[in-house]
Amino acid sequence: MSASRYAYLGGFDGTSNVMAAYAYGIPCRGxxxxxxxxxxxxxxxxxxxxxxxxxxxxxxxxxxxxxxxxxxxxxxxxxxxxxxxxxxxxxxxxxxxxxxxxxxxxxxxxxxxxxxxxxxxxxxxxxxxxxxxxxxxxxxxxxxxxxxxxxxxxxxxxxxxxxxxxxxxxxxxxxxxxxxxxxxxxxxxxxxxxxxxxxxxCQKQPALGCVFKLVQVGHVACIKVSEDPSKTTIPGRKRVYRLYGRDPTVCMIDLMMLETEPEPHPGERILCCHPYEEHKRCYMTPSRVEEILQPLCVFGEVLAMDDAQVSASDHERLRVARKRCLEQVRALRYDYKRPLNPTPYKVSVSAALFKLVHQLWLEELAIRELS
The missing domain is CATH 3.20.20.70 (Aldolase class I)
Incomplete structure (x- = not known):
């Protein structure tokens, strides 16, 4: 049942599961x-x-x-x-x-x-x-x-x-x-x-490896350091923005910023830094900016649903979710989606967040003494 639901959400056109078709309003095919x-x-x-x-x-x-x-x-x-x-x-x-x-x-x-x-x-x-x-x-x-x-x-x-x-x-x-x-x-x-x-x-990847990592305790940002830089966490409370290029339907970069930083605006020149490698950086002047980190549920209370969503049927909610999912996929350039050697999607940090990452990295990493 769940496989049929999420397959339809992700772009499949129908299901041969008659019960799933009835329960979720998915077109029945077979x-x-x-x-x-x-x-x-x-x-x-x-x-x-x-x-x-x-x-x-x-x-x-x-x-x-x-x-x-x-x-x-x-x-x-x-x-x-x-x-x-x-x-x-x-x-x-x-x-x-x-x-x-x-x-x-x-x-x-x-x-x-x-x-x-x-x-x-x-x-x-x-x-x-x-x-x-x-x-x-x-x-x-x-x-x-x-x-x-x-x-x-x-x-x-x-x-x-x-x-x-x-x-x-x-x-x-x-x-x-x-x-x-x-x-x-x-x-x-x-x-x-x-x-x-x-x-x-999902024979190629039957499990999704997700791990909880702490980035802030109270008002104090914290970091987990690894010998593999890609496993070093990015500290602090953040806001995340999706930046679109000249074509406002094609996303280029996801930018993480500190929660206290002013939000970016279309037409504004923005410095985007690699989280760990200081020589990898670029300026981006987006035609469109979308804030994508939104709380959905806080202390058990659903926040992201408006009155229309609350009153919508399960069938309608699934159709809305499917529509958004397909729109998000279409917003990716072809080279991000190609099967052989796809271009990694760029996730950058602001200059202030880059500074915090490396400051805490140095503070928490012991200095070895050689003799």
């Missing part, structure tokens, strides 16, 4: 399982509960068999060496049953037996039948095999059988970041991805 197709292998389709449903399925089945023989078979045989008439019959029955139940959401899982030789021809037969009845089939899902090759061939088959179609190709099968980058390099015809295991378990 297909049938391989087991659904397999269940038609021997006994045929389950008996319909109503005569009307049986009649609808019979009409759809008649059309599907018609299109398989007269359209899909001749269209695929010569260019692809694929025979729709030789495709798995029980899979076709399963697709007909699923399409009859969900005619407006027909997204077929095509790799139960053979994606190119059976699943896609069967999908096309049923898709044409649905279109004949006035519905718009969604497309296919591929869950195994060479996703780049199969998706490209599937798109070619779609275009040969039904030029101008709007079918989507959805891919799953242990998708993770490296898979996506590899597919982009290879070239593919996939429109959407279903990411499950690697998203929920």
């Amino acid at each position: 297909t049938h399982a391989h087991a659904f197709v397999q269940s038609f292998a021997e006994t045929g389709p389950p008996v319909d509960a109503t005569a009307a449903a049986h009649s609808e399925r019979s009409a759809l089945a008649s059309l599907a068999y018609h299109y398989r023989e007269n359209v899909v078979e001749p269209a695929l045989r010569q260019p692809f060496q694929v025979s729709a008439m030789a495709a798995n019959e029980s899979e076709l029955r399963a697709f007909i049953a699923y399409a009859a139940a969900f005619p407006r959401a027909f997204l077929a899982l095509v790799d139960t037996y053979d994606s190119l030789g059976s699943g896609i021809p069967n999908f096309l037969s049923v898709a044409l039948a649905l279109e004949h009845q006035g519905y718009k089939p969604l497309g296919i899902r591929i869950d195994s095999g060479d996703l780049a090759y199969i998706s490209t061939q599937a798109r070619r088959m779609f275009d040969v059988v039904n030029p101008g179609n709007k079918y989507i190709i959805f891919a799953s099968s242990e998708i993770h970041e490296d898979t996506l980058y590899a597919l982009k390099e290879q070239g593919h015809a996939i429109d959407a991805f279903g990411v499950g295991t690697h998203l929920v378990t």
Whole structure:
């Protein structure tokens, strides 16, 4: 449940978790399982509960068999060496049953037996039948095999059988970041991805290393010194500002300042210092300044919610949080987000805070005596 919620907040478009979709108002997306197709292998389709449903399925089945023989078979045989008439019959029955139940959401899982030789021809037969009845089939899902090759061939088959179609190709099968980058390099015809295991378990970084560090006791700033400068803390109570460059939608630097310092303003030339290395510094004249360190909760009392937020539903709050999250990601330059050797985002300190860091650093660090 929480994985679905935070995946949607972070930019995913939907969830296959029906309960999460209901609880959080997330669009519900998904297909049938391989087991659904397999269940038609021997006994045929389950008996319909109503005569009307049986009649609808019979009409759809008649059309599907018609299109398989007269359209899909001749269209695929010569260019692809694929025979729709030789495709798995029980899979076709399963697709007909699923399409009859969900005619407006027909997204077929095509790799139960053979994606190119059976699943896609069967999908096309049923898709044409649905279109004949006035519905718009969604497309296919591929869950195994060479996703780049199969998706490209599937798109070619779609275009040969039904030029101008709007079918989507959805891919799953242990998708993770490296898979996506590899597919982009290879070239593919996939429109959407279903990411499950690697998203929920965060296999590359299953835990977020966060440690509490004390920076001030009462009104006295304090520092924790380390032989690794990056682990030396930045002392004192602070305010943090995000500085935007000439383009007011693109952030350049986050600047930490002492709480007592006057806040920076747009158009003002500001000295930004590296926290530990004195030779790394720059001047920045921001077009826009945003204070980003805001207390959310103090002594158990929520402070950051206005009346509109308090009265908003959980669904609406999630949509607002998602919108802000995506806006923040868009505000980052491409080189900060690139997968290989990304540019580290600049976090600087003011001149006064730089002075305090190094003053306390020297005060707390013992001077060795050599003999």
